[in-house]
Structures are given as C-alpha cells and as structure tokens.
Amino acid sequence: MLDLESRARIVxxxxxxxxxxxxxxxxxLTIVGLLLLAALLAPYLAPYQPNQVSVLDSxxxxxxxxxxxxxxxxxxxxxxxxxxxxxxMLVVAVITYLGLIVGVVVxxxxxxxxxxxDAIIGRLADTVIAFPFIVLVLAVIAIVGPGLKGVAIGxxxxxxxxxxxxxxxxxxxxREQPFMMATKALGYSHLRAIFRHALPNLVRTSLxxxxxxxxxxxxxxxxxxxxxxxxxxxxxxxxxxxxxxxGYLLSAWWITTIPGAVLVLFGxxxxxxxxxxxxxxxxxxxx
Amino acid sequence: MTGESMLQVRDLTKRFVLRRSVGEWVRRQPGETxxxxxxxxxxxxxxxxxxxxxxxGSGKTTLARMLIRLVExxxxxIVLGGLDVRALRGHDLREVRxxxxxxxxxxxxxxxxxxxxxxxxxxxxxxxxxxxSEDAGPFVARLLDLVRLPAxxxxxxxxxxxxxxxQRVAVARALAVGPEVLIADEAVSALDVSIxxxxxxxxxxxxxxLGLAMLFVAHQLSVxxxxxxxxxxxxxxxxxxxxxxxxxxHSPQAPYTRTLLAAHPRxxxxxxxxxxxxx
Numbered sequence: 001m002l003d004l005e006s007r008a009r010i011v012x013x014x015x016x017x018x019x020x021x022x023x024x025x026x027x028x029l030t031i032v033g034l035l036l037l038a039a040l041l042a043p044y045l046a047p048y049q050p051n052q053v054s055v056l057d058s059x060x061x062x063x064x065x066x067x068x069x070x071x072x073x074x075x076x077x078x079x080x081x082x083x084x085x086x087x088x089m090l091v092v093a094v095i096t097y098l099g100l101i102v103g104v105v106v107x108x109x110x111x112x113x114x115x116x117x118d119a120i121i122g123r124l125a126d127t128v129i130a131f132p133f134i135v136l137v138l139a140v141i142a143i144v145g146p147g148l149k150g151v152a153i154g155x156x157x158x159x160x161x162x163x164x165x166x167x168x169x170x171x172x173x174x175r176e177q178p179f180m181m182a183t184k185a186l187g188y189s190h191l192r193a194i195f196r197h198a199l200p201n202l203v204r205t206s207l208x209x210x211x212x213x214x215x216x217x218x219x220x221x222x223x224x225x226x227x228x229x230x231x232x233x234x235x236x237x238x239x240x241x242x243x244x245x246x247g248y249l250l251s252a253w254w255i256t257t258i259p260g261a262v263l264v265l266f267g268x269x270x271x272x273x274x275x276x277x278x279x280x281x282x283x284x285x286x287x
Numbered sequence: 288m289t290g291e292s293m294l295q296v297r298d299l300t301k302r303f304v305l306r307r308s309v310g311e312w313v314r315r316q317p318g319e320t321x322x323x324x325x326x327x328x329x330x331x332x333x334x335x336x337x338x339x340x341x342x343x344g345s346g347k348t349t350l351a352r353m354l355i356r357l358v359e360x361x362x363x364x365i366v367l368g369g370l371d372v373r374a375l376r377g378h379d380l381r382e383v384r385x386x387x388x389x390x391x392x393x394x395x396x397x398x399x400x401x402x403x404x405x406x407x408x409x410x411x412x413x414x415x416x417x418x419x420s421e422d423a424g425p426f427v428a429r430l431l432d433l434v435r436l437p438a439x440x441x442x443x444x445x446x447x448x449x450x451x452x453x454q455r456v457a458v459a460r461a462l463a464v465g466p467e468v469l470i471a472d473e474a475v476s477a478l479d480v481s482i483x484x485x486x487x488x489x490x491x492x493x494x495x496x497l498g499l500a501m502l503f504v505a506h507q508l509s510v511x512x513x514x515x516x517x518x519x520x521x522x523x524x525x526x527x528x529x530x531x532x533x534x535x536x537h538s539p540q541a542p543y544t545r546t547l548l549a550a551h552p553r554x555x556x557x558x559x560x561x562x563x564x565x566x
C-alpha cells in the first residue's frame with residue numbers, strides 16, 4: 001500500500017516562512033547594534049585615551065575637538081562614554097546570561113526531577129526573590145568588596161532565581177506532554193530528555209524575559225557605580241561618569257546628560273527587541 | 288499466525304490513594320484507595336494483536352503504561368521473554384522499554400515540535416545502537432518507507448504534517464529502536480475515519496512484516512473488530528472477558544460486554560467485521 005494521498009500532501013505542503021520581523025525588532029536591533037558596534041570599536045572611535053587628563057581643557061562644552069565636552073579634569077567625555085559603554089555592555093551581558101543559564105538549568109532539573117529536590121530549590125528561589133534585589137546586591141558587595149566583580153556576583157546570586165522559577169513552571173507543564181513521556185518510553189537518559197527535549201522548548205520564555213532583565217541590570221550596574229560601589233576611579237563606566245559630573249550639573253550639563261542619554265537609548269533599544277521578539281514569537285508559536 | 292507467548296501479565300494492580308481526610312491523617316490511617324487496575328492477567332504472543340476495549344476510566348491506559356513502567360504497578364508481575372520487568376532498573380529497564388514501544392493517542396503532542404522527523408527517528412535508533420543507525424540518511428529512509436512515508440518527509444517538522452502523517456512518524460520512531468511489542472494507546476482515536484483505516488492497515492502490515500506483538504488499546508469497538516485477533520474487555524479496572532475477537536463479539540459472556548456491544552451504533556456490523564473472510 002503506497003498511500004499516494006499522504007505522499008502528495010507531503011510534497012505539496014510546505015508552510016510559508018512566517019513573519020518574524022516587525023518594526024520594533026528592527027528598530028531595537030538597529031539601536032543596540034549601533035551601540036554595540038561603538039563599544040566594540042571604542043579604541044578606534046575614541047579620539048583620546050579615556051583616562052587622559054588635561055587640566056587646561058577642563059569643563060569644555062561640546063566642540064569639534066571634544067564632541068561631548070570634557071569633565072572637571074579635562075578628560076574627553078565622548079571617549080569615556082565609549083569605553084564606559086564597552087565595559088558596561090560586557091558586564092551586563094555576562095551577568096544577565098550567566099544568571100539565565102544557571103537559573104534555567106536549575107529550574108528545569110527541579111521541575112523534571114520533582115520531589116524533595118524541587119521543594120528545596122523552589123523554596124531557595126522563593127527566598128531569593130522575596131529579598132529586595134538591591135539590598136541583596138549591596139550585601140554581596142559588602143562581602144566581596146566594591147568593584148565590578150562584587151556587583152556581578154551580587155546580581156547573579158539575586159538574578160538566577162526568577163529564571164529558575166520560570167523554567168521550573170514551564171517544565172511542570174512540559175513534563176505531562178506525551179513527547180516527554182515518549183523520551184522515557186524510548187529509553188532515553190534523563191540528561192538527553194532534559195537538555196535535548198525539554199530545554200529547547202522552554203528557554204524562549206526566559207530569553208524574552210531576559211530583555212527586561214538586561215535593562216534592569218544595566219541600571220543596577222550604573223547605579224552601583226554611581227554610588228561608588230561598582231567601577232572604581234579612574235575607570236570609566238556610565239554610572240561613574242554620571243557621578244563625576246554631578247557637582248557640575250548647572251555649569252557643565254554634558255558630563256551627566258550625555259552618558260545618561262546613552263543609558264536611556266540602550267534601555268529603549270533592548271526593550272524594543274523584547275517587544276519585537278514577543279510579537280514575532282506569537283507568529284512562530286509552533287516553532 | 289500467532290506464535291509462542293512473549294509477554295505474560297499476572298495479577299497486575301495499580302491503586303491510587305485518594306486524598307486522606309484530616310482525621311485520617313492525624314490518626315495516621317492509610318487513605319482510601321481506588322484500584323484503577325485490579326488483578327489483571329493476560330498473555331501476548333508473537334505476531335498477535337490483542338485489543339483492549341472498555342469505557343472511559345476503565346483502566347486501559349493505566350494498564351498500558353504499567354507495562355513499560357511509565358506508571359509503577361503496585362502488585363502483580365510482568366514477564367517479557369523470561370525477564371521480570373518489575374525488578375529491572377537503570378540500563379536493564381531502558382533495554383526492556385526498547386523492546387516494548389508505545390504509540391500515544393495524540394499525534395500533535397507526542398512529537399517534539401523542535402525536532403525534524405528525520406532527527407527524531409534517527410535519535411531513537413542511535414541511542415539504542417540499532418544496526419544501520421550510524422548512517423542517518425538510509426536509516427531514516429528505511430523507517431519512513433516502513434510506515435509508507437516518502438523519504439522527503441525526513442526534513443519536515445511535525446507542524447508541517449497532518450495528524451495521520453504525524454502518527455506514522457510516531458510509529459516510525461517507535462520502530463527505530465527495534466521493538467518486539469508495540470503498545471498502541473488509542474493510537475487512532477484522534478484521527479478521522481478514513482485516516483484511521485489507513486493506519487489500521489499499516490498496523491496489520493507491520494505485524495505481518497516484522498512479526499510484532501501488539502497491544503491495541505481503543506474505546507472504539509469497530510477499530511478493535513478490524514485489527515485484533517483477540518480482545519480483552521475492561522470494566523472498572525478488571526478484565527471481565529477475554530477471547531478471540533469474533534467469539535467475544537458474536538456471543539459475549541459477561542454482562543458488561545453485552546452492554547458495551549449493545550451501545551455500539553450498529554452491533555451487527557461488529558460481528559460481521561469479525562467473520563472469517565471468505566477465501
């Protein structure tokens with residue numbers, strides 16, 4: 001029996017690619033892409049060394065020599081913003097996605113195994129989530145000491161829990177799906193079932209959520225640097241540049257405003273990507 | 288057609304504990320239990336298709352799942368080719384699951400939406416080091432051919448296929464590990480009638496070509512009548528009647544079987560379908 005009907009239908013039926021792109025996604029990718037490019041090319045784009053002091057040129061307004069002016073010791077703000085963006089983007093990406101990886105793996109395993117392991121991980125995650133985020137980060141900095149390392153460790157310790165909870169609840173749903181039962185019936189190992197069959201089907205929620213998290217972490221990082229707990233002087237990062245210009249807000253607005261605007265632009269771009277992915281995601285639900 | 292007995296099931300029982308009341312919990316009394324499957328026994332021979340019929344909640348699916356220990360039995364024994372299935376763990380359990388494969392009811396959720404047809408089939412064979420599985424292309428093509436799908440289907444994802452095609456892929460994936468027993472848990476119930484017939488023919492062909500033993504769980508008696516050599520009627524967790532399909536449908540002995548047959552829209556058609564075919 002050749003079942004011609006089935007053959008004809010398989011050959012004839014190829015779904016058209018669905019629309020994954022929309023203006024939010026394009027605009028967001030453009031903004032973040034340009035910022036990323038600027039950060040990556042900082043050594044080539046920056047006209048001055050970020051820490052090059054030139055007291056004679058202090059507090060210059062934006063001009064052809066200094067696009068974004070200079071700060072109180074004459075450092076070029078444009079150069080410092082480029083290098084600051086470089087370190088901030090790197091740190092934010094690392095802390096957000098390390099947290100995501102840890103959280104998703106832990107949550108998926110908890111949801112898959114269930115029982116007492118799930119109970120312990122679940123309560124641990126609840127405890128971390130119930131703790132005020134900033135307070136937790138500050139507590140870790142108090143232990144590790146000020147600097148980007150302290151902020152990074154603090155954000156990861158505080159950040160994994162939400163991903164763990166998201167992944168765990170998705171895993172609970174997935175676990176009842178026949179194709180997950182089939183992995184058992186087919187005699188697949190637990191590792192295979194978790195990493196090849198479950199993870200790819202639940203990671204998307206966490207990825208969408210991570211676009212919110214990136215913005216939050218960027219602000220936390222800048223905030224900590226602003227408080228003097230993150231990037232230490234004379235290193236440049238958006239938060240520390242803003243803090244350094246605080247005393248000159250009325251006489252030299254550019255020191256605080258321009259890095260602040262870059263921060264807002266970054267957050268705006270990432271949020272657009274999140275919206276775009278969510279909307280495009282609905283179109284590729286079946287993927 | 289049927290050969291020696293492969294699978295012996297004796298007194299298989301599954302009890303679900305109902306929620307205990309506070310009083311019972313305080314007094315540490317065991318909760319009330321409900322036997323979903325109660326002391327069920329049957330044999331399955333090589334090349335035989337045994338139907339498992341019964342109303343909703345009669346324990347058909349629980350029974351089927353217990354055989355490969357997707358649900359842990361509470362009592363009784365399952366013996367496959369001399370191996371005590373209930374005593375196995377780890378690698379041995381995986382091996383016995385390989386020998387008894389299952390096709391699930393819903394072809395829309397029994398395939399991982401992210402894996403292509405070819406990847407899903409190849410993975411199953413490779414995990415169990417099936418002969419020929421080192422070479423994905425020919426291996427997948429052979430299995431697709433076995434379920435009458437063109438080799439081109441390998442590149443497709445489940446969402447691009449119809450229900451009947453997906454169910455064929457699920458069958459191919461089950462066959463990829465080289466099973467001796469195929470458990471079809473309502474495998475055609477979600478499909479429309481014309482597709483059902485094609486799949487039933489496929490199951491019959493596979494039995495003849497591969498000498499598979501099959502446990503065919505279905506609530507539709509007409510489906511059972513078409514493919515099964517013997518049929519077991521389940522009611523409230525027990526097998527109330529078991530015997531050759533024609534005999535059971537022609538002269539039912541248990542009262543419940545009579546009720547079940549009478550509830551079928553055309554009871555006579557069932558008996559006719561089971562008549563030996565004129566040669």
